[in-house]
Amino acid sequence: MEPLEIAEKLKREFANEVVDISEFRGQVSVTVKRERILDICRFLKSASEIEMDYLADLCGVDYPERRFRFEVVYNLYSIPHRHAIRLKALLPGDAPTIESVTPIWKGAEWHEREAYDMFGIVFNSHPDHRRILMPDTWDGYPLRKDYPLKGRDTSDYKEFNEAKLLHTHDDEWNIDSSF
Amino acid sequence: MTIEKTEANGRLKAEELTLNMGPQHPATHGVLRLVLELDGETVVKCTPHIGYLHRGVEKLSEHSTYFQVLPLTDRLDYISSMSNNIGYCTAVERLFGIEAPERALYIRTMTGEMARILSHLLWLATHALDIGAMTVFLYCFREREKLVDLFERLCGARLTVTYPRIGGVKNDVTDEWLDSLFEFTEEFPGRIAEYETLIDRNRIWLQRTKGIGVISAEEAVNRGLSGPTLRGSGVAYDVRKYMPYGVYDRLEWEVPIGKNGDVYDRYRVRMEEFRQSNSIIRQCIERIPSGPILADEPKFVLPAKERVLNDMEHLVQQFILMTKGPQTAPKGDVYVATEVPKGELGYYIISDGTGKPYRMRVRAPSFVHVAALPGLCEGNLIADVIANIGSIDIVLGECDR
Numbered sequence: 001m002e003p004l005e006i007a008e009k010l011k012r013e014f015a016n017e018v019v020d021i022s023e024f025r026g027q028v029s030v031t032v033k034r035e036r037i038l039d040i041c042r043f044l045k046s047a048s049e050i051e052m053d054y055l056a057d058l059c060g061v062d063y064p065e066r067r068f069r070f071e072v073v074y075n076l077y078s079i080p081h082r083h084a085i086r087l088k089a090l091l092p093g094d095a096p097t098i099e100s101v102t103p104i105w106k107g108a109e110w111h112e113r114e115a116y117d118m119f120g121i122v123f124n125s126h127p128d129h130r131r132i133l134m135p136d137t138w139d140g141y142p143l144r145k146d147y148p149l150k151g152r153d154t155s156d157y158k159e160f161n162e163a164k165l166l167h168t169h170d171d172e173w174n175i176d177s178s179f
Numbered sequence: 180m181t182i183e184k185t186e187a188n189g190r191l192k193a194e195e196l197t198l199n200m201g202p203q204h205p206a207t208h209g210v211l212r213l214v215l216e217l218d219g220e221t222v223v224k225c226t227p228h229i230g231y232l233h234r235g236v237e238k239l240s241e242h243s244t245y246f247q248v249l250p251l252t253d254r255l256d257y258i259s260s261m262s263n264n265i266g267y268c269t270a271v272e273r274l275f276g277i278e279a280p281e282r283a284l285y286i287r288t289m290t291g292e293m294a295r296i297l298s299h300l301l302w303l304a305t306h307a308l309d310i311g312a313m314t315v316f317l318y319c320f321r322e323r324e325k326l327v328d329l330f331e332r333l334c335g336a337r338l339t340v341t342y343p344r345i346g347g348v349k350n351d352v353t354d355e356w357l358d359s360l361f362e363f364t365e366e367f368p369g370r371i372a373e374y375e376t377l378i379d380r381n382r383i384w385l386q387r388t389k390g391i392g393v394i395s396a397e398e399a400v401n402r403g404l405s406g407p408t409l410r411g412s413g414v415a416y417d418v419r420k421y422m423p424y425g426v427y428d429r430l431e432w433e434v435p436i437g438k439n440g441d442v443y444d445r446y447r448v449r450m451e452e453f454r455q456s457n458s459i460i461r462q463c464i465e466r467i468p469s470g471p472i473l474a475d476e477p478k479f480v481l482p483a484k485e486r487v488l489n490d491m492e493h494l495v496q497q498f499i500l501m502t503k504g505p506q507t508a509p510k511g512d513v514y515v516a517t518e519v520p521k522g523e524l525g526y527y528i529i530s531d532g533t534g535k536p537y538r539m540r541v542r543a544p545s546f547v548h549v550a551a552l553p554g555l556c557e558g559n560l561i562a563d564v565i566a567n568i569g570s571i572d573i574v575l576g577e578c579d580r
Binding site: 025062106110132142143 | 242540550
């Protein structure tokens with residue numbers, strides 16, 4: 001099926017949920033509200049002739065200046081029908097929570113953990129909701145746009161004692177350690 | 180191992196042992212840490228901990244121009260940097276709406292398959308070593324050496340090549356180089372047969388791999404597995420066939436698949452891929468057309484070096500593209516997947532019209548495969564953990580990004 005047809009079908013099924021449909025370079029994105037994301041994904045996976053059985057990718061995106069600051073992007077693919085579609089769920093900046101899609105695609109588990117780790121997006125009823133790439137004690141969400149590229153003060157990170165030890169003799173050597 | 184302790188009443192008490200495997204363990208193929216809860220020799224629970232190699236590639240990309248991101252992609256799956264580069268360039272070209280010339284596409288397909296052979300050779304070498312077959316390791320590195328030498332002659336680098344460019348490739352291939360590559364493809368099928376005589380029907384090999392780490396086709400798709408790890412379960416999903424890029428749709432080749440989804444079938448799939456890759460390279464050598472190797476798109480593609488050194492306009496163009504990025508990048512987002520040796524490598528790039536990507540997400544196959552590891556290991560013996568890690572073919576540089 002053509003991606004636009006899938007988008008139209010989705011719009012007929014979930015008229016109140018679909019906010020926007022856009023096409024770029026032959027790839028179709030459907031922007032949806034977050035409340036019924038599980039129903040939408042379940043429909044896309046089970047509806048005959050759509051059968052999105054393969055969750056290629058799931059990631060977060062941060063748009064600090066928008067009303068809905070965060071987006072969760074689902075790149076779906078159907079192996080039997082060879083078609084793809086992209087879902088984008090809108091999340092407000094003050095309470096970025098959404099239902100986890102792990103009951104539908106188990107592969108979403110670690111992608112969602114990463115989106116939490118990097119953006120602070122909370123996935124409800126996720127089986128193992130922890131940070132994944134950063135240490136558990138990390139403060140802040142590195143991929144948010146307001147997080148500086150070079151990170152914040154590393155002294156927050158308690159286990160980084162070696163680094164401090166190295167700089168204890170800085171005065172003797174007249175090295176400026178205030179980088 | 181179960182630790183037995185004597186309780187106050189004189190009876191033996193058994194409790195589960197927690198074992199830390201990694202992050203510095205030779206069989207984890209990088210800095211992967213597995214926390215294993217053991218009951219005797221059976222793994223009850225397996226919890227992978229990753230992130231030891233996290234360098235923030237996605238964050239760095241948001242602060243670099245499209246051209247500066249290219250060397251970063253080398254460091255994802257450093258075993259097959261060529262494939263990562265090709266994937267990235269294909270994605271950016273789709274975003275910009277430009278196309279690389281024919282000859283460049285052929286060169287990319289060819290070098291991409293060379294990277295696949297390189298990666299599979301390293302996989303076979305280490306996987307066999309982990310399970311106890313030492314000789315294969317030395318044999319594989321002999322052939323690997325020839326291919327990295329060819330990479331060195333092509334672009335000067337052996338491991339992190341940064342050879343493809345947005346809109347084409349860096350250097351043209353010479354006829355001598357193609358001859359050397361052709362010689363390699365002549366002898367390589369014989370080498371594959373050699374590896375197979377070493378292990379294919381080796382009784383220890385069969386016992387260590389057959390019926391181990393079984394994953395059903397449905398489960399594998401549901402978990403998002405890709406590449407040979409998915410095809411070992413009998414799903415013929417290959418990005419090169421399903422969403423062709425390069426010149427894959429114009430060549431004749433097959434997608435080998437397994438049946439049982441165990442370690443042995445995944446091994447067989449990769450062995451067959453050697454032959455397919457070899458045949459793809461040969462077809463490319465025979466059919467490669469002459470012509471330019473970089474697209475003529477001054478807004479997005481770096482100018483030729485001689486022009487940069489000889490006239491002002493091209494110098495300025497090169498300077499702007501490298502330091503500020505293309506000034507007329509279209510707004511939009513694309514998800515472009517390519518088939519790298521490990522599986523489906525996807526780049527999801529969002530452009531806001533500036534010279535730097537607004538967001539660049541890397542969908543790394545190793546990340547997904549490590550996530551599936553507990554499912555393969557739990558309930559099985561601890562020795563099979565090693566076989567399972569080998570069979571899903573992971574590189575932690577890509578997993579942690």
